[in-house]
Amino acid sequence: MERKLVVHKVNELLDTFCQDCFLNKYLRQTYGKNHAQRFCIQQCSVGDELKTYGKMLVSRDS
DSSP, rough: OOHHHEEEEHHHHHHITTTOOOHHHHHHHHHHHHHHHHHHHTTTTHHHHHHHHHHHHHHOOO
C-alpha cells in the first residue's frame, strides 16, 4: 500500500472513531491523559488498526 493511501486511512480512522470517542473522554477526565492513551494503544480495536498502519509506514521508510 502506498504511503499516501496509508496516511489517508489513518486520518479517516482518527476522524471517524477517535475524534468523538466517549470512552477516551471519560478515561481522560477520570484517570488522566496517560491512562486514556494507554487504553487506546493497548486495548482499543481502532488503536490496533492504527498500529498496523504505523508499522506499514515505518517499514516503507526503511
